[in-house]
Amino acid sequence: MKKLLLFLLLSSFLLLITACNFGDETSSEQDGDDGATETENDSSEEEGTSDESSGEKVINLVEESDIPTLDSSHAHDGIGFTVLNNVKEGLYRGDENHTPQLAMAEDHQVSEDGTVHTFTIRDAQWSNGDPVTAHDFEFAWKRTFEEVGHYNVMFETASVLNATDIINGDKSPDELGVEATDDKTLVVTLENANALFKQLLTFPTFLPQNQSYVEEMGEDYGTEAENVLYNGPFVLDSWSHDQEWTYKKNPDYWDASAVNLDQINVNVVKETSTAVNLWETEEVDRIELSSSYVDQYTDAEEFEVIELPDIVFMRFNHNLEQFQNANVRKAIDMAIDKEGLTNTILNDGSLPLNGLVPLNFSNSPDNHEDFREINGQFNEGTVEDAQALWEEGLSEIGSDGFNVALTVSDDENHQKAAEYIKNQLETNLDGLTVEINTVPFSARLEQEKAVDYEMVISTWGPDYSDPMTFIDMWVTDGPANRMDFSNEEYDELVQQARVETDAAARYELLLQAEQILMDEMHIAPLYQGAYSMLTRTFVKDVVHHPAAPEWDYKWADVE
């Protein structure tokens, strides 16, 4: 009996070890060992890392969570978009300056009124050998509506014919304005000329899918590395869920000569402290730091800050009497020392924000000047200025002060910011008391959408590289408005900008719209985020785009 028990215990233990996915590891490790072992250090015997002498160029990265799906119709997060962008390719790909360049399309003709776009698909093939055809695009785009993908709204943003009607249920996905007239020709019809169209085509929702393959895979499509076809610079060689995935150079990629890396290993690491330790043991070549590590590494030559176009700001509930008063809003915005917030409290490279559109996000089409610099900083002033505005505002609404509830989600940085704002406002503005109301992220979102808050610390990241992604948030009853702000002139400007095809005139409209919103501080911008990163000096030319897809490794290299 005892022997039997012992035997059972031992065998279940062995079973356990074999069930631990170590097997997947050994296979990819062997791949690595074939020619890739790090020469720079002696600590990485067990990991296959980069080695220039053997000719294989390998880099090791970390991501903080797993890939949710490889199905481009369903992809909905930064990590998924980055992976898809590197293993697949659409009609256009953003280059190192974030400008869309022809990719799967080798030619793009536009009709005179700007509504009919004819693409010629280049000779390229899927990783199973099938040619990439115009039908793959038509199929994938329509499928996104059938599958109710997260981002089918991008087709509406791109003004693709009937996209709005399909979302509203008035038309069927089959009536989308896209048609493959033959294997090589794709005709896309727009409702109206759209200045954003080319830019949007770099977004992963517009990627092609091979119909017969997708149908053969059924529900399994996109759930494993083996269940997707690739046509991008890399293929996904292995993917152990929540553990790691490996890119390998795609030898059949049409522009394979431009691709320098042979392999990219990505490990899922959720804790910054763990990533730092892996950096120290030289197992990974690039990590993101949290603010507590910034001071420690700020002088390292591998340290760099990448400003992000993700903005953090406060919404005012425009239904409340006190927040209908411009002076009150301006006083609240001005009374906060935003530099103190970013430099002392957050200390992660974040920049103070005094406008809607962040810095380093968009340049004007004619003289390439930054949007933020053209429109300048709004509502800057001293504490005394803020107090004067506050007194004026209070007398206008006939009040001698009030209490305000500040809703904030349970994000660490946002909570720090909320404490700081409470302190600043209560110190600087007489008669204002702030009560912080911390809720889970999803609850914050529900309260925002129901406009059931007084002030709320909100966030927004761009969907594409154009100021419109921030500007059109504030149209009357827009889905991202969430504060019952309504201004006819603003709505009018946004509408004009949507159909304006002259780039310079369109930019001017966007600048004007921002001025309307910010002259009276309908929101109180706080800061734009940043990555504080450590990257090994031998890693070159990794491209970071301001909007999804975030990272492009096509041109990356190891020196």
Added chain:
Amino acid sequence: MLRYILQRSGYMIVTLFIIVTITFFLMQLLPGTPFSNPDKLSERQLELMEEKYGLDKPVPVQYITYIGNLLQGDLGLSFQYEGRTVGSMIGERIGPSALIGGQAVVIGLLLGVVLGVISALKHNSFLDYGSVFIAVLGMSIPSFVFAALLQYYIGVRLEWLPAALWKDYSHSFLPSIALSVLVIATVARFIRTEMLEVLGQDYVNTARAKGIGEVVVILKHVLRNALIPVVTVLGPLAVSIMTGTLVVEKIFAVPGLGEQFTLSILVNDYSVIMGITLFYSALFIFIVFVVDILYGVLDPRIRITGGKNDG
């Protein structure tokens, strides 16, 4: 005995059913939607998605559908990881959790018994105070502190073992050691207390009076009886450790179940919450059952069935 097992199995199924039902309805109280990136979803888009996944139906209807699928062994699809079945997610991630947890329990049990026995035999000596001190430390310092210390000193500074990630068997050592501390402390404390009590019993004196060697007395008479309360706490403790621990898994980047469970609650991944809750409860109930049976093996005085007719 057979009747007892059948009866208990019946109770176990009823308990599970109640847990599933309560969890299902409690889960509906979570704010938000199971769809990722809800910040970017318009009302219309949310409606469309809810319709597609059947979330627009009344909760009781959803419940009946869920139970129906469950009875056919279908745990549903994850919302976060589109297209992946909950069954395969649990299957993939229980392995690493069970391995590091299982090793932690084994290490913890062995060292804990040794510490406890030494402590009890050398009562009120320095050895005793030493092991009590270790036990108190182990109970009061959370395992993530040990995890961080182990990772930094053993993984980064000394480079004796891999600091993190999940590549080969050696990657399971540090997480197991970090987790074992709590088990060591718990076991040592129980063994010490129980042994001190047992050592004073008449039958121990009798055994010694019969001239049986001290080692045999300790092993056969003292330790065996002192183990009963340890088994009681160890069962549930082992389940909770082996089904995944959020912090240790996160620190060592182990793709385990504990991390997945916490994440699924944070993002309202309904089917995953249900699947893991069900899995966890089933295991827990089963272990409690096994512990009850083990009592009888360890101490023939305990008759689980109780009645005169059985046994």
